Amino acid sequence: MHISDGVLPLPVLAAGWAATVGLAAWTLRGIEGEDLPRTAVMTAVFFVASLIHVPLGPTSVHLILNGLVGVILGGAAFPAILLGLVLQAVLFQHGGLTTIGVNAVMMGLPALAVSHLFRFGRRSLPGRTVLLGFFAGASCTLLSGCLLALFLATAGAAFFPAAKLALIAHLPVMLIEGGVTTGTVNFLLRVEPKLLGELK
Amino acid sequence: MKLFVLFAIIASALSASPGTAFAHRVNLFAYVEGGTCHVEGYFSRSRRAKGAKVEVFDAAGKKLLEGKTDAEGNFSFPVPKGGDLRIVLTASLGHKNEFLLPAAETESASDAPPTAEEVPSGVPVSTGKISGNKPPVVDAEIIKGIIDDVLDERLKPVYALVSEIEEERNRIGAKEVISGLGYIAGVFGIAFFFAARRKER
Numbered sequence: 209m210h211i212s213d214g215v216l217p218l219p220v221l222a223a224g225w226a227a228t229v230g231l232a233a234w235t236l237r238g239i240e241g242e243d244l245p246r247t248a249v250m251t252a253v254f255f256v257a258s259l260i261h262v263p264l265g266p267t268s269v270h271l272i273l274n275g276l277v278g279v280i281l282g283g284a285a286f287p288a289i290l291l292g293l294v295l296q297a298v299l300f301q302h303g304g305l306t307t308i309g310v311n312a313v314m315m316g317l318p319a320l321a322v323s324h325l326f327r328f329g330r331r332s333l334p335g336r337t338v339l340l341g342f343f344a345g346a347s348c349t350l351l352s353g354c355l356l357a358l359f360l361a362t363a364g365a366a367f368f369p370a371a372k373l374a375l376i377a378h379l380p381v382m383l384i385e386g387g388v389t390t391g392t393v394n395f396l397l398r399v400e401p402k403l404l405g406e407l408k
Numbered sequence: 409m410k411l412f413v414l415f416a417i418i419a420s421a422l423s424a425s426p427g428t429a430f431a432h433r434v435n436l437f438a439y440v441e442g443g444t445c446h447v448e449g450y451f452s453r454s455r456r457a458k459g460a461k462v463e464v465f466d467a468a469g470k471k472l473l474e475g476k477t478d479a480e481g482n483f484s485f486p487v488p489k490g491g492d493l494r495i496v497l498t499a500s501l502g503h504k505n506e507f508l509l510p511a512a513e514t515e516s517a518s519d520a521p522p523t524a525e526e527v528p529s530g531v532p533v534s535t536g537k538i539s540g541n542k543p544p545v546v547d548a549e550i551i552k553g554i555i556d557d558v559l560d561e562r563l564k565p566v567y568a569l570v571s572e573i574e575e576e577r578n579r580i581g582a583k584e585v586i587s588g589l590g591y592i593a594g595v596f597g598i599a600f601f602f603a604a605r606r607k608e609r
Binding site: 209210211212213214215216240241244245247248251252255256259291292295296299300301302303356359360370373374377 | 433434498500501502503504505506580584585587588589591592593595596599600603604606607
């Protein structure tokens with residue numbers, strides 16, 4: 209789910225960069241010293257997740273794990289995903305350098321949304337963390353797929369066919385992401401609930 | 409300690425996935441063989457880019473032709489004329505890559521003499537027997553054509569090998585993964601430095 213160089217028109221790329229810089233500046237301010245170790249670990253997880261390939265669908269699909277990063281890190285998920293994307297672009301040539309802005313929005317914005325949803329869900333539906341974790345992982349992939357289709361639509365591709373393809377291609381990924389996210393989150397809740405942040 | 413456990417989990421997940429899974433971006437490779445240019449598009453060794461759009465541009469950026477890859481991720485077209493060719497492959501969902509075919513390769517192809525099959529029937533082809541007093545008429549062009557045919561046939565495994573090496577080169581290995589993890593550790597080390605300094609004040 210990385211957009212390559214030369215696919216999108218220039219104004220969209222510029223808007224992506226502007227949104228990314230704004231979101232990064234806003235989320236970085238909220239990071240405390242004690243958040244750093246888990247942010248580092250989740251950055252590493254996100255960085256390597258894209259190498260785990262799901263051999264299904266008509267195009268190349270891999271794990272994203274932005275939902276898991278969002279649930280565990282909250283606001284710090286955005287800079288973590290941004291750093292992961294920069295390293296993926298430079299070292300793996302996944303996506304392009306000019307598209308880091310749009311790619312960060314595509315994967316980081318759903319992560320932020322899902323982290324809020326998960327926190328809200330934990331407060332209003334305590335004890336349903338298995339379901340919530342699955343929903344967080346799967347819906348994050350879904351949201352990213354919708355954003356991908358939206359971005360591709362600005363490049364002249366018709367929105368609905370592109371969205372349909374993105375959805376079909378990412379359906380197996382959604383299920384796997386949901387499973388991985390709920391498994392990891394519930395393991396952490398049992399072993400080290402502090403990692404997921406205090407419930408206020 | 410917990411960090412170490414997480415890293416161990418990542419490392420084991422990576423080592424468990426087969427090497428061929430280490431590819432995501434779309435790659436392409438092109439070569440000229442007897443006036444035909446062959447394009448191969450692939451995500452990884454086992455996953456070809458099926459039905460991807462192929463566009464061919466000349467050195468001035470003018471689009472010469474376009475087509476789609478077949479189920480094997482291959483696409484072939486007759487080499488239009490000399491000069492650099494830029495081949496752009498667009499797969500679905502925002503995957504794109506390009507390949508530059510240098511003029512040296514395309515020119516040798518477009519100047520290629522007619523191959524043995526294309527030789528007009530009226531031209532006498534030597535049978536090796538000397539009939540009468542006349543020496544056999546052997547046109548240099550025809551010999552060149554035959555040699556080209558034979559060479560293309562002989563070089564087929566070499567073309568295949570080169571494209572395989574190219575695929576190997578594009579694969580992501582442990583080196584990239586480890587250096588990425590190192591960068592992450594470094595960036596967060598710097599972040600720790602600033603966080604600690606902020607605390608001191």
